[in-house]
Amino acid sequence: MNALIALLGDGHARTLWMLARDLGTTESDVKRQIDYLEHIGMIRKVIGDGVCGSSCSGSCSGSCSGCPSGGSACKGCLPEGGFQNMGQMWELIPQ
Amino acid sequence: MSATIALLGQPNSGKSTVFNALTGLRQHVGNWPGKTVEKKEGTFTRNGKEYAVADLPGSYSLTANSDEEVITRDFIESGKADVVCILADSSQLERSLYMMADYAGINVPSFLVLNMADVAKEQGKTINAAALEEKLGIPVIQISATDSKKYDSFFAAMDRAITQKSVINISGLEAALSKVEGYESIKELIPEGSVKNVSSMWLGVKAIENDKLVVDQLKEALSESTLGQVDALRKTSGGALATGNSKFVWIDELLDGVLEEKKEKVSISKLDKLYLSPVWGKPAVILTILLGLIGSFIPALPLMGVGSAIGALKGPVANALAGAGVSDTLIALICGVIIQSFAYIFQMLGFVFGVLLVFGLLEEVGVMARISYVFDNTMAKLGLQGKSVMPFLVSFGCTMGGAAGSRVIDNWGQKVLTIALAWAVPCGAAWSVIPMLSALFFGPGAVLVIIAILATMLLHMWVTARVFGGKLVKREDRFGMIMELPPYHKPKWGALFRYVLGRTKDTFFRVSKVVLLVCTLFWLLSYSFVPGADPVLFKIGKVIEPVTRVFGMGWKLFMAFIASSVGKEGALGVISALFTDGSFYTAFSDAMSGAARDANLGTLLLANVSKPEALAFIFAITFNMPCVVALAATYQETASAKWTARIAAYYTAGALILSAVVYHIGLLIW
Numbered sequence: 001m002n003a004l005i006a007l008l009g010d011g012h013a014r015t016l017w018m019l020a021r022d023l024g025t026t027e028s029d030v031k032r033q034i035d036y037l038e039h040i041g042m043i044r045k046v047i048g049d050g051v052c053g054s055s056c057s058g059s060c061s062g063s064c065s066g067c068p069s070g071g072s073a074c075k076g077c078l079p080e081g082g083f084q085n086m087g088q089m090w091e092l093i094p095q
Numbered sequence: 096m097s098a099t100i101a102l103l104g105q106p107n108s109g110k111s112t113v114f115n116a117l118t119g120l121r122q123h124v125g126n127w128p129g130k131t132v133e134k135k136e137g138t139f140t141r142n143g144k145e146y147a148v149a150d151l152p153g154s155y156s157l158t159a160n161s162d163e164e165v166i167t168r169d170f171i172e173s174g175k176a177d178v179v180c181i182l183a184d185s186s187q188l189e190r191s192l193y194m195m196a197d198y199a200g201i202n203v204p205s206f207l208v209l210n211m212a213d214v215a216k217e218q219g220k221t222i223n224a225a226a227l228e229e230k231l232g233i234p235v236i237q238i239s240a241t242d243s244k245k246y247d248s249f250f251a252a253m254d255r256a257i258t259q260k261s262v263i264n265i266s267g268l269e270a271a272l273s274k275v276e277g278y279e280s281i282k283e284l285i286p287e288g289s290v291k292n293v294s295s296m297w298l299g300v301k302a303i304e305n306d307k308l309v310v311d312q313l314k315e316a317l318s319e320s321t322l323g324q325v326d327a328l329r330k331t332s333g334g335a336l337a338t339g340n341s342k343f344v345w346i347d348e349l350l351d352g353v354l355e356e357k358k359e360k361v362s363i364s365k366l367d368k369l370y371l372s373p374v375w376g377k378p379a380v381i382l383t384i385l386l387g388l389i390g391s392f393i394p395a396l397p398l399m400g401v402g403s404a405i406g407a408l409k410g411p412v413a414n415a416l417a418g419a420g421v422s423d424t425l426i427a428l429i430c431g432v433i434i435q436s437f438a439y440i441f442q443m444l445g446f447v448f449g450v451l452l453v454f455g456l457l458e459e460v461g462v463m464a465r466i467s468y469v470f471d472n473t474m475a476k477l478g479l480q481g482k483s484v485m486p487f488l489v490s491f492g493c494t495m496g497g498a499a500g501s502r503v504i505d506n507w508g509q510k511v512l513t514i515a516l517a518w519a520v521p522c523g524a525a526w527s528v529i530p531m532l533s534a535l536f537f538g539p540g541a542v543l544v545i546i547a548i549l550a551t552m553l554l555h556m557w558v559t560a561r562v563f564g565g566k567l568v569k570r571e572d573r574f575g576m577i578m579e580l581p582p583y584h585k586p587k588w589g590a591l592f593r594y595v596l597g598r599t600k601d602t603f604f605r606v607s608k609v610v611l612l613v614c615t616l617f618w619l620l621s622y623s624f625v626p627g628a629d630p631v632l633f634k635i636g637k638v639i640e641p642v643t644r645v646f647g648m649g650w651k652l653f654m655a656f657i658a659s660s661v662g663k664e665g666a667l668g669v670i671s672a673l674f675t676d677g678s679f680y681t682a683f684s685d686a687m688s689g690a691a692r693d694a695n696l697g698t699l700l701l702a703n704v705s706k707p708e709a710l711a712f713i714f715a716i717t718f719n720m721p722c723v724v725a726l727a728a729t730y731q732e733t734a735s736a737k738w739t740a741r742i743a744a745y746y747t748a749g750a751l752i753l754s755a756v757v758y759h760i761g762l763l764i765w
Contacts (some may be wrong), residue, residue, distance in 0.1 A: 014576070015371065026482055039155045089577065
């Protein structure tokens with residue numbers, strides 16, 4: 001996991017496949033490390049407006065008080081079961 | 096009660112399925128005392144004995160990071176459970192065995208249930224549960240919890256764990272932990288039995304992980320000086336990262352010879368080989384976006400046609416109203432503002448619909464995530480995500496489409512910054528004006544003007560990123576990213592169309608308000624309510640001309656510059672009317688419809704406008720606020736009147752500064 005953290009330190013984006021390749025391991029192992037690093041608070045999921053639907057209050061006409069970013073996307077704006085195919089992103093949390 | 100069984104596992108490990116299968120209707124659901132975490136308890140009878148079952152909250156581990164984890168730990172440590180059933184997902188043992196590894200060292204009897212055996216089998220995985228049992232020293236079985244008729248092995252394992260009081264053999268884990276700096280010393284400092292039901296190994300590991308509950312327990316169990324030694328050793332141990340590594344090493348050792356699966360190849364699809372290629376990735380992505388942009392015109396056509404049809408109503412409606420004796424002022428207001436505004440709005444709405452549909456489709460099938468990845472590193476230099484490149488490219492066609500397209504950016508600050516930068520990209524309307532004016536004034540030198548505009552665009556984006564980036568994008572937003580790219584799949588058309596139509600409808604209502612407001616204001620300023628009297632716009636123009644000259648523009652060009660805020664292509668209509676002494680109302684109407692250039696405009700402009708003034712004007716309208724519809728779209732996407740106004744003011748001021756600079760450079764040249 002130290003190697004994974006070190007790789008992220010360069011500020012570049014990498015896919016799971018690239019991390020597995022660069023770390024000489026498998027994507028399953030990378031996913032396991034991500035789970036753990038997220039759990040111990042070293043990385044975090046990038047929570048986007050598109051993900052906050054369930055915690056939103058209000059509608060598209062107002063700002064979204066439930067969103068961490070204060071964005072404007074709300075549940076009513078998002079199609080259920082679709083248009084959420086941007087994958088998942090994690091970022092390093094400054095320690 | 097014969098025994099109490101606690102079900103322990105990570106979320107989605109199948110605890111609830113097992114709980115329901117065991118208890119059926121004999122269950123009670125409530126909350127854990129003082130917490131909002133759901134508490135599920137039940138009973139079942141077997142061979143005449145009654146058993147209690149507690150479905151512990153799903154949690155990743157036993158570290159006290161959340162209410163769920165604290166509740167789970169308290170329950171186990173309290174000794175309320177006679178046996179703990181640890182559940183793991185057979186289809187991803189590498190990951191899901193972490194809970195078992197974190198439980199290792201707790202002295203409450205346990206057995207391991209490898210759930211989802213059917214899924215693992217489908218994946219071609221073979222698990223030797225007996226071999227794992229031998230390594231762990233506790234009963235291990237593999238089941239599919241959904242098959243409630245096949246729980247015999249579960250009950251057998253449960254009985255064995257209770258009667259044998261089986262606890263996990265931690266020798267392998269201890270060997271892995273011995274490589275953690277300070278672990279051995281910490282363990283020695285913590286006597287066995289310091290805390291009920293847990294080993295000194297477990298306490299030592301949690302101390303290294305700085306688990307708050309364990310630290311509190313050790314405060315009671317150890318002397319102050321010993322505690323100080325533990326704390327000092329912890330600080331140099333590598334913390335949770337080191338213990339986590341050890342647990343994964345142990346899990347891998349446990350699975351060696353236990354789990355057989357097809358070797359996972361580190362490979363990618365052919366399409367990803369193209370998109371993720373360091374050489375071809377960017378060209379492929381740019382081509383995809385450009386094709387998407389071109390393709391977006393097709394679904395845009397019906398709404399654009401509606402817009403044109405509404406615009407065509409102006410004449411007949413004006414005639415009908417005149418025939419009905421309606422005043423000229425009211426006719427002008429209805430036809431020149433209301434009908435013209437809606438014609439304009441629908442035409443632009445067509446483009447928004449097309450862009451949302453095409454780029455929504457790209458997201459649906461999984462391409463947008465690749466676009467985001469390919470440009471992430473480039474965009475990061477501006478404090479943005481890779482996805483920002485899409486709105487920029489769309490803005491070459493229409494800034495409103497670019498603003499609407501910024502919706503795919505999930506961070507609000509980055510979204511606002513993206514829109515702010517997208518405004519610097521000359522839109523299709525600007526590109527219909529720039530070449531014409533450049534060719535008129537500079538002949539073959541027009542190419543140099545266009546190159547200068549593109550260079551200025553890049554500089555403008557860089558400066559804008561510096562100006563707004565600090566407030567909009569936090570420093571911590573710019574760290575390296577891990578991206579789990581979604582698999583390519585067929586789009587869900589229903590969901591996509593619901594989204595696009597919903598967004599288009601929302602855009603229509605919001606944009607209509609802004610466009611009607613601004614257009615009415617311009618109309619009021621440009622209309623002569625008293626025959627023969629100069630409209631307000633003219634009066635203002637004469638007053639401000641000394642100032643506008645600083646920016647290289649006479650008042651007529653300056654009015655055209657202001658009109659370009661409404662619609663850039665309309666700026667030509669305005670200067671056409673003003674330089675040919677046309678009516679101001681007509682000029683304004685032309686600004687909205689983007690039409691009506693005087694046939695002799697070229698001759699008139701060359702006679703009345705110098706080259707430096709022309710150059711200043713070209714730069715001023717190119718980098719001015721894109722149009723009133725883009726302004727409305729920006730407000731809609733940012734949901735911030737403050738930021739919309741800030742961006743608009745910045746671009747208006749920036750355009751004037753640029754025109755002043757360019758004008759004075761022009762004076763040096765010509």
